[in-house]
Amino acid sequence: MENSKDIKGCLDVPDQGDATKTFEISAFFPYQTRVFYKSVSEAVAKVYIDEYDMKPYEWRALAILGKSNMLTPAQLVEESSMDKVTVSRAIASLSKRGWLRSRSNKMDGRSRIVSTSAEGQKAFANLVPKMRAVEHGILRCLDDHEAAEFKRIMQKIVDHQG
Amino acid sequence: MENSKDIKGCLDVPDQGDATKTFEISAFFPYQTRVFYKSVSEAVAKVYIDEYDMKPYEWRALAILGKSNMLTPAQLVEESSMDKVTVSRAIASLSKRGWLRSRSNKMDGRSRIVSTSAEGQKAFANLVPKMRAVEHGILRCLDDHEAAEFKRIMQKIVDHQG
């Protein structure tokens, strides 16, 4: 490491204009979004880790298959916002737990139809109320109007981003 | 894979109650949050990748050091919402680019004081207006009131989550 007296830091660097002086990370929208996202996803993760030591992608796949049963991996990709590699691994690890069953897909020999087993449904049925509780816990600090507005705006931003 | 006729899927599994039937992932707040976060962070990543092929942690560290110069790694951890391992690597890789300089910390020999170099300031000065543009692009679809409300509620949720 260089010694204090050898280095002047940027204090002596010529002024780069106002832009750099006023950039406050805590006011930067994507930063706020990240902090918000982390806080929400940690609350959810606590549940599926505590209950079953699941991975995020396991929970996401189960959350979809628990309700919309009999999906192909491609349909799961579409619904889950996960890529096909992640979905493939999610199906593999949930199957290893005995929570999913696959049958052949008569429409396409490269594909298959994935469903939850009784065990998988049991885990899903256990998790869903706990997840609803987490969701309520997060939104508890908002009144109904605030919650609705927030969801509406979040969706609006996503739609406009592409 | 098991054959169709050997497997019944969950359709024959006893009813687990309403909870599982009405759980719709796309209406689940943490899921919406995740989709929202991904869309925002991709827009930001596009800039720092296109400009300098930076890693997320490099951008986050530079975003803070560009303005609040002369920080210890610990201060950077505090401000960045990154853990100390990630911060350590961020400092290492930005230093390798020649964008940061370190001097010894007279207050604590285990620590150091990190500052941006002229090169680092230049990159920061180039990135900041582009990041502001991304931020505006994201918020463009909202009126001022919506944007303010959204930020306020996002902060409120974070504060109440701990």
Next chain:
DNA sequence: TAAATATAGTTTCAATAGAAACTACTCTTG
């Protein structure tokens, strides 16, 4: 003040994630 304890930061190690390559099958077209 020497020993024990605690802390700042780094490195190592193991787990996760995504890109690209691959396999097996389907679809198109000459």
Next chain:
DNA sequence: CAAGAGTAGTTTCTATTGAAACTATATTTA
């Protein structure tokens, strides 16, 4: 209908990440 092109899903390979171990220094305490 055979060859070539395209697609679904998996596997392999590489890079990123975080936890735990480690190093060096600071602080506490006997």
